[in-house]
Amino acid sequence: MEISGTVIKIFDEVEKDGFKERIIRIHAIEKDQILDIYCFNKLSFKSGFLRLNEKVTFSIILRGITNGEKQETQIVLKKPIKPNLALTQDHPFVDREWIRVDDRTPTK
Numbered sequence: 001m002e003i004s005g006t007v008i009k010i011f012d013e014v015e016k017d018g019f020k021e022r023i024i025r026i027h028a029i030e031k032d033q034i035l036d037i038y039c040f041n042k043l044s045f046k047s048g049f050l051r052l053n054e055k056v057t058f059s060i061i062l063r064g065i066t067n068g069e070k071q072e073t074q075i076v077l078k079k080p081i082k083p084n085l086a087l088t089q090d091h092p093f094v095d096r097e098w099i100r101v102d103d104r105t106p107t108k
Contacts (some may be wrong), residue, residue, distance in 0.1 A: 057082040
């Protein structure tokens with residue numbers, strides 16, 4: 001299942017139940033809704049490199065969770081399709097450990 005939209009907020013990464021978790025809030029194009037996308041572990045780290053107002057397309061899965069006495073559906077990031085979130089340490093910036101590959105300036 002895929003969903004597309006625009007990033008409107010990137011929450012800080014937190015540790016929860018032994019997993020690293022980050023929430024990305026998007027404005028979904030198809031449904032004209034604000035949706036929270038849950039990212040875990042490696043995807044939590046990589047999703048921190050998204051930019052506000054960036055157009056995104058994600059492969060997602062839906063997960064049923066219990067919240068008190070209610071059942072809720074959580075949208076979980078399975079794989080980012082657009083943009084490419086490939087990261088690299090091969091860059092000229094001394095103040096950063098990782099950058100997106102598409103942010104890298106040509107090095108000689």
